[in-house]
Amino acid sequence: MNSAASATDPTEIPLKAPSSVTDLTAGDVSQVERALIDASTRVPVLMFYTSALAWLLLGTILAGFTSFKLHSPDLFSNVAFLTWGRIRPAHVNVMLYGWASMVGIGTAIWLMARLCRTTLRHPLLLVAGGVFWNLGVLLGVGGILAGDSTGYNWLEFPLYAAITLFVAYSLIVSWAVLMFRFRRGGPIYITQWYLLAAFLWFPWIYLAAQTMLFVVPVQGVLQAAVDWWYANNLLFLWFGSLGLGTAYYMIPKVIGRPVYSYHLAAIGFWSYALFASWTGMQRLIDGPFPAWMVTASIAAMILALIPVATVGLNHHMTMRDYFPLMRYSPTLRFTVFGAMSYTVFSVLGVMISLRSFARFLQFSEVSIAYSHLGLYAFFTMIMFGAMYYIVPRLVGREWRYSSLIKLHFWSSVYGIALMTLMLLAGGLVQGLNMDNPTLAFTESTQSVLPYLRGRSLAGVLMTVAHFTFAYHFGLMLFGLGRTASVPTFLNPVNPDPEEMVAH
Amino acid sequence: MKGFTPLILGICATLAFSWMGLAFIPNLQIGHLDPQTDEEGKDAYPVPKSGMAERGRRIYAANGCFYCHSQQVRADYAGSDIERKWGERRSAPRDYIFERPVELGKMRMGPDLANIGHRAPAEDQNAPAQGSPAPAVAPSAANASPTPGGSAAPGAVTANQAPKPQGTPTAVPSTATASLAAAASPPASPSGKTQVAASPSPAIAAGSPANANVANAAPAGPSPPAPATPDAGTTLASLPTDSPQAYSAAWHHQHLYSPRSINVDSNMPAYKFLYVKRPVSGQVSARALKLRGEEAPREGWEIVPSYDAECLVAYLMSLDQSHPLKEVKSAAPAPTSPSPGKSAK
Numbered sequence: 001m002n003s004a005a006s007a008t009d010p011t012e013i014p015l016k017a018p019s020s021v022t023d024l025t026a027g028d029v030s031q032v033e034r035a036l037i038d039a040s041t042r043v044p045v046l047m048f049y050t051s052a053l054a055w056l057l058l059g060t061i062l063a064g065f066t067s068f069k070l071h072s073p074d075l076f077s078n079v080a081f082l083t084w085g086r087i088r089p090a091h092v093n094v095m096l097y098g099w100a101s102m103v104g105i106g107t108a109i110w111l112m113a114r115l116c117r118t119t120l121r122h123p124l125l126l127v128a129g130g131v132f133w134n135l136g137v138l139l140g141v142g143g144i145l146a147g148d149s150t151g152y153n154w155l156e157f158p159l160y161a162a163i164t165l166f167v168a169y170s171l172i173v174s175w176a177v178l179m180f181r182f183r184r185g186g187p188i189y190i191t192q193w194y195l196l197a198a199f200l201w202f203p204w205i206y207l208a209a210q211t212m213l214f215v216v217p218v219q220g221v222l223q224a225a226v227d228w229w230y231a232n233n234l235l236f237l238w239f240g241s242l243g244l245g246t247a248y249y250m251i252p253k254v255i256g257r258p259v260y261s262y263h264l265a266a267i268g269f270w271s272y273a274l275f276a277s278w279t280g281m282q283r284l285i286d287g288p289f290p291a292w293m294v295t296a297s298i299a300a301m302i303l304a305l306i307p308v309a310t311v312g313l314n315h316h317m318t319m320r321d322y323f324p325l326m327r328y329s330p331t332l333r334f335t336v337f338g339a340m341s342y343t344v345f346s347v348l349g350v351m352i353s354l355r356s357f358a359r360f361l362q363f364s365e366v367s368i369a370y371s372h373l374g375l376y377a378f379f380t381m382i383m384f385g386a387m388y389y390i391v392p393r394l395v396g397r398e399w400r401y402s403s404l405i406k407l408h409f410w411s412s413v414y415g416i417a418l419m420t421l422m423l424l425a426g427g428l429v430q431g432l433n434m435d436n437p438t439l440a441f442t443e444s445t446q447s448v449l450p451y452l453r454g455r456s457l458a459g460v461l462m463t464v465a466h467f468t469f470a471y472h473f474g475l476m477l478f479g480l481g482r483t484a485s486v487p488t489f490l491n492p493v494n495p496d497p498e499e500m501v502a503h
Numbered sequence: 504m505k506g507f508t509p510l511i512l513g514i515c516a517t518l519a520f521s522w523m524g525l526a527f528i529p530n531l532q533i534g535h536l537d538p539q540t541d542e543e544g545k546d547a548y549p550v551p552k553s554g555m556a557e558r559g560r561r562i563y564a565a566n567g568c569f570y571c572h573s574q575q576v577r578a579d580y581a582g583s584d585i586e587r588k589w590g591e592r593r594s595a596p597r598d599y600i601f602e603r604p605v606e607l608g609k610m611r612m613g614p615d616l617a618n619i620g621h622r623a624p625a626e627d628q629n630a631p632a633q634g635s636p637a638p639a640v641a642p643s644a645a646n647a648s649p650t651p652g653g654s655a656a657p658g659a660v661t662a663n664q665a666p667k668p669q670g671t672p673t674a675v676p677s678t679a680t681a682s683l684a685a686a687a688s689p690p691a692s693p694s695g696k697t698q699v700a701a702s703p704s705p706a707i708a709a710g711s712p713a714n715a716n717v718a719n720a721a722p723a724g725p726s727p728p729a730p731a732t733p734d735a736g737t738t739l740a741s742l743p744t745d746s747p748q749a750y751s752a753a754w755h756h757q758h759l760y761s762p763r764s765i766n767v768d769s770n771m772p773a774y775k776f777l778y779v780k781r782p783v784s785g786q787v788s789a790r791a792l793k794l795r796g797e798e799a800p801r802e803g804w805e806i807v808p809s810y811d812a813e814c815l816v817a818y819l820m821s822l823d824q825s826h827p828l829k830e831v832k833s834a835a836p837a838p839t840s841p842s843p844g845k846s847a848k
Contacts, residue, residue, distance in 0.1 A: 070612070073762075073772040080776040085567020151564025151604035180507070188510065197514040204518055212526060213604075219534050220599035222526075224607045229525045237518070273514065277521035286581035287607060288594040293529055359582050363573060363611035434611060437586035441614050442768035448612075449770070 033117070038393045040119035041110050044126035046394055048106030049387060050477065051134050053470050055098025058141075060459075060466045062091035067456045071449045081145040089156040090144045096154060096234070097165065098137045100379060102130070104242035105172060107386045108195045110394075111249055112176060115192050116183035125175045132168030136161050152213055152223070154231040162210055166203070173199050190265045194245025197273060201237040205230050221288050225281060232280035235374050236304075240276065243338065243379040244311060246386050250335045251318055254389070255325055260317035268310035275304040282353035285362055301353040308346040315339050328489040330405045334385030337413065341377035348373060348424075360435050365448060366427030369420050376462075377416045384412070384469065391473065392488075397481025399472060399488040406490055408469045415461030422458060426451025533596045539828060548826040551601045552818070559818025562811050564604055566774070573608030574617045574822065588622075589615040590824055595831045598824045613771060621823040623750040747793070755816040756808050761798045777812035780804055 065087045069075050076082040113120045120126075140161030143149070149156040157165070176199045188196075209230035212218050218226060252259050259265060278300030281293045319336065326333045348370055352361050361367070388405065392398050399405060426448040433444035475481060482488065538547045552560070563569065576590030584590060594617055599605050608615075746765050747753035754765070760778050762769040778792070783805050790813075791805040800806050808816070 069772065070770075073770055077772040078775045083566055083774065083776070084772045085570055086565070088567055088570055147565040149565050149567065151561075151569065151606065153609060188507065193510060196510065200511070200514050201518055204515075204522075208522060208526065217603060218526075218530055219536065220602055221596045221605055221607065222530055222534050223603065223605045225529055226526055229521075233518075233521070270513065270517075273517035274520070277518055278524060281525060283609065284607070286577040286593075287575050288596050288598060290529065290532060290596075293525065296524065355581070362582075363609070365610075367609065435583050437583040440768075441587065442766065442770075445612055445770045446768055 034114070037113050037117070037119050038110075040121075040123065041113045042394045044120070044123045044130060045106045045110050045390065046477065047127055047130050048102050048109065049391065049473070051130060052099050052102035052106060053473055055094050055102065055137065056466055057470055059091055059094035059099055060463050062087055062094060064456075064459055064463060066091045067452070067459045071452045071456070080147065086145050086147065086149065089149055090141050092154065093144065093156055094137065094141055095375065097133075097140065097157070100239055100375060100383070102133065103383045103387070104198075104239065104379075105130075105133075107246055107383060107390065108198070108242060109175075110390050111191055111246065112179050112195055115189050115249075116179050117186075118179065118182045118184055121178055121182065122175060125171055125178075129168045129171030129175070132164055132171065136164035136166075136168055139164055150214075152227045154234060155209060155213065155227060159210075159214055162206075162214075166206065166210075169203055169206070173203060189249075190259065190262070190269065191245040191249040193269050194241040194248065197269075198238055198241035198245065201233065201241065201277075205233045205237065224284060224287070225289065225293065228280040228283050230280075232283070233277055235371075236272075236276035236279065239375060239379045240272070240342075243342070243382045244272075246382050247315065247335050247339045247342075250331055250382075250385055250389060251315055251339070254329050254332045254335075255319065255322040257318060257322065260314050260320075264310050264314045268307045268314065271310070272304070272307035275300045275306065279304065279349075279353075282358070283362075283367070285353070285355055285358040298353045298355070301350050305346060305350060308343055312339070312343045327491050328493055330399070330402075330409065330488070330490055331385045331389040333409060333490065334381050334388060337409075338378050338380075338382035338385065341373060341381060341416075345370070345373040345378050360431035361427060362431075363434065364427035364431035365423045365451070366431065369423035369427060372416065372423070373420055377420070381412065381416075384408070387473070391476050392481065395476050395479065395481060397476055397479060398484045398486070400475050400481050401472065402488050402490050404468055404472045405488065408465050408472070409490075411461045411465035411468070415458045415465060417458075418461065419455050419458035422451045422454040426455070536597050536600050538600065539597060548828070549598060549601055552821050555814045555817040556821040557818075558811075559814035559816065559821075560602075560604070560606070562777075562815040563606065563818055568616075569606040569608045571608075571610055571612035571771070572614065572616045573611055574615065575607045576615060576617050576824065584615060587614070590618045592824075592827070592831050594824055595828050597828055597830065616819065616822055617824050619750060619822045620820040621825040623752075623820055624748050752816050752820060753793070755819055756792055756812065757794065759812065759815070760792055760806065761794065764794065764796070764798055774812070777809050777815065778806050779809050780806050 065076070065082065066084065069077075069084045069087065073084070077084075080086075109120070109126060136157075140157030143158040143161055144156050148158045150158060155162075176196075180196070209226055212226045213223055217223065248259065248265065279297050281289065281297035282301055285294050285298075287294075315336075323336075326336055351357055352366055352370060388399065429451070430444045430448040433439050433447050434441070538549055540547045551557075575594045576584045576592070578593040579585045581593075585592070598617075599607075747757060756778075758765050758769075758771075759774045761773055761775075762771040763773075780800055781804065783803055787805050788807050790807045792807070794800070794806065
């Protein structure tokens, strides 16, 4: 899995080392320090990244099955483990726990080490955690395909897989605590708030959901409430926090300019923690629940626009005058795209939460568009950006082909944009037809099929993006990146590249 | 951010607040509901499902049926669920107190199933439908074909209400389930035996690679062989005209095995892996699917439901929220005059 990263002495790694270690300026000292920190995170982070990418490719293949089978239902329908109702949760869970969680943890490890300004201690703990995590996902996906799904949305992993995941997580979080214990000086940076919060929130929501669904199960419809509470908090408090925290690091770092406002960031963080955590029940509008639960979540969705606005404003003001840099830096391009998608995602989330819209859209494909906006256009794109920044610092090479990065970016962007449009338009048509009782029900499902075919096309684009990136990452992993002192830019930089990208 | 401790405390407090509000307090409010009974403590609703139906729920969850089918009827002001005949009233928390996992669903690529069992033909009509290719009660209004053009759907609802002995105080499994279980395991009950005894000849006829006239060629059935179904002209002409009565167990089996043999517009995947194709030993099984055209097995072979398929159908037949609940205002009874073009599927 991480053959290229197999244990060499971390200090011997040819990082972007200063020209001479003996002739030290203050800048050189901090550069050496960073190099040492990067080197100490090398094995676990690359391991998490490699696993995450393997899951991404598997999840992409499963997504292809999911998408094509939706408009061609007879495809492979004779095979039990390829039935749509198993492929779909397998795809979702591979993406959630295999790809997104692992790439998020990998990035968080690196960010934490950098921001705590301490070398990573006990990397084997993390490696063990990563092994267990992979095992948990493998067991879970195998369980789902074998017909062992629990039947709870986003918690389909059977209990044996859930326990494995939790063991893995305990190993990882204990490392995070260690890291904070050895943290050096200074105020806690914004990214660290988000990462620390994510690391504390995830085990809580996971444990609470598992307990209330399987250990001491709650009665009847409350299972659905707990399930949606978990799913939305996983989206917001786990993936959302990891994504926002990463963006708060990458954007200022790449453009070499501090975050516009610390206070704005604090408001954004705490309002996010307060309001985003109250969402979830808006997915159950007019279901068999006390109306106040749903109303509370709708209100929370609307109030969650406060953090969206503050975070968006903060990023925008930080980026102001620096937007042209997106022409050169892959990291910036992916990250800014992700940060902008976060706004779109949140606004769409509010819209589909309003009762007047939910009447039409609640049971339509629009909710799929929403999930993909959150998990792909926002979270995954930011993580791609982070990987473009971090991986060269771990392997001591630069990305080999700027053309591949461009291909990755544009096929991702066109893929997710086409997918979102298709699902939004198709979902709208579907929902309107469904709400019209003079039309046969099958009218609604038939009317969405052309859009689903369009979505499959979008999926092909994203498949291209993922395999391109995986290939490029593989080159890096096997030491086939460029040896250069400057990062790989998307387009040739004329004047002075050093000014463009701070390290 | 000033310090480490306030940060940690704040992080924990916000989530604790959310958990209290959306999980703990609702649990106090609706987490301990009891079944509803009438004044004498009888007519309990809801009741736990039978063993087969419970196992069927596992099949339902494991194969992801809930990704396309919801099981919740929204109020008349919040959607057209009731107008689509998916239920007569909105669903309430009490409807689900024995459901685990609860399958409210999130998507409707298929119709809502909250009352699919209630929409089945009543028991006395259901049993013969298992045995003969043509529904024995064909002329009745309950003959709702999958794409009824007109009066079939509302008629079925009203026709089903009368004979259904749902209110029997001691009935633990729902009646639909009981009848299905009996049909699935012939020796289990007298009704099962009579049905098996009555059915062989039409079943054999149907098992052969038959043409559409096979029903007429089998006059030995328990009832007069209704010449196909009376609405044959109104359904899609290319389809077999003698598909089982809508939402009967036989209908579900055929629908699961080959959805598009019942409704060409269906987008449902086939669940052929839940069925067993085997050589006929002696007589064609009473449980064998009555398939037509290219789906039909070769001569000497039959397709029978696996036990999982029987359980899944038992579960579907048990889905019924028609019992009134005190806390829910029931919508007006089903209108007697149908609105044209409406589909109850």
